[in-house]
Amino acid sequence: MKAIVCTGYGPPEVLQMQDVEKPRPADNEVLVKVHATTVSMGDHRIRSFTVPSAVWLPARMALGLTRPRRNILGIELAGEVEAVGGQVQRFKKGDRVFAATLQGFGAYAQYRCISEDGPVAAKPRNLTYEEAAAVPIGARTALHYLRKANVQSGQDVLIYGASGSVGTYAVQMAKHFGANVTAVCSTANVELTQSLGADAVIDYTADDFTTRPDRYDVVFDTVGKASFGDCMKVLKSGGSYLNCTPVLPSIQVMRAKLSGAHKLILGEAPPETAEALDFIRELLEAGKIRVVVDRKYRFDEIVEAHRYVDQGRKKGNVVISIV
Known part of the structure; x- marks a missing residue:
């Protein structure tokens, strides 16, 4: 089968299409013919x-010293079940599914084996494969953190980075849960976040959210670019600070944890x-x-897709069509 292999750490050009062995499902696995995947910020960070x-x-010890140990990237997909292991009960050949592949990666390939007990489910009927592939990581992450914050x-919720993959889902889900949502994004994405239902939008290029009088029950930094101190300034006593990116220990963070004045949920991965x-x-x-799909690329255009994501300006999701 064809797969995109990450031959080393570096620019998008380290990604090369190669012929690799087609996987076979174990007894508890389904073999998915991948129709679409994405270029996520996770893929960008690893590559x-x-x-x-x-x-x-x-990080090098965990991922691989000179190149990614698991060298076929891709952490979400949508496709069709081609075969099932002997003990599989939830799925059958021909089922249309979408899945997160954060454990083990591997979605940048024509086929991927997935445990039936893992994060794989029937594809939404009203979505294309390309749309469905853009759901499993961003939407699942947003839901996990909003649930953790209850x-x-x-409630008043501030979402920083509201135009990214996690952010676009977080805005919509927070509204679904009945919250009053303030979205923070750049000028180019104000209209998008308004269309997702945000009650207020702050353009960070023209306005500083910390100088406003508003205070929030939940502050959700979906991109890890707002300073911890700034977020604490606008958080109500007893409120929740959410950050789905790795947060390094600091005196400020340790003090906040020890004080117990706020609930901190940092860098957690959703259950698989x-x-x-x-x-x-x-x-x-x-x-x-x-x-929200920003751009679509063919499988053989994945280097170009990574170049675009590297710019840090994608809106929602960037999708790769494999079939």
Whole structure:
């Protein structure tokens, strides 16, 4: 089969299409013919090895010293079940599915084996494969953090980085839970975040959210670019600070944890189960949330797609069509 192999850490050109062995499903696995995947910020970080200097060595030990140990990237997909293992009960050949492949990566390939007990579920009926592939990581992450903060009707929620993959889902889900949502994004994305239902939008290029009098029950930094101190300034006593990117220990963070004045949820990965995907599918099929796709590329254009994502300006999701 064809796969995009990451031959080393570096620019997008380290990604090369190669012939690799087609996988065979184990007894508890399904073999998915991949129709679409995405270029996520996770793929960008691994390929370019964009990590804080303080965790450089541990990250290299975990991912691979000279190149990614798991050299076929891609952390979400949508496709069709081609074969099932002897013990599989949830799926059958021909089922259309979408899945997160954060554990093990491997979505940049024509086929991927996935445990039936993992984060794989029936594809939303009203979505294309390309749209469905843009759901499993961003939407699942947004849902996980909003649930952890117990976002409820009437609460005030600030979402920083509201135009990215996690951010676009977070805006819509927070609204679904009944919150009053303030979105923070750049000028180019104000209209987009308004269309997703945000009650207020702050253009960070023209306005500083910390100078406003507003205070929030939840502050969700979806991109890791707002300073911890700034977020604490606008958080109500007893409020929740969410950050889905790795947060390095600091005196400020340690003090906040020890004080117990706020709930801090930092860098957690969602559970590797299908429950969240099933819940998200229901929202999508009911029209409660929608997928934001910025650009689509062919499989053989994946280097160009990575170049675009490297710019840090994508809106929602960048999709790769494999079939």
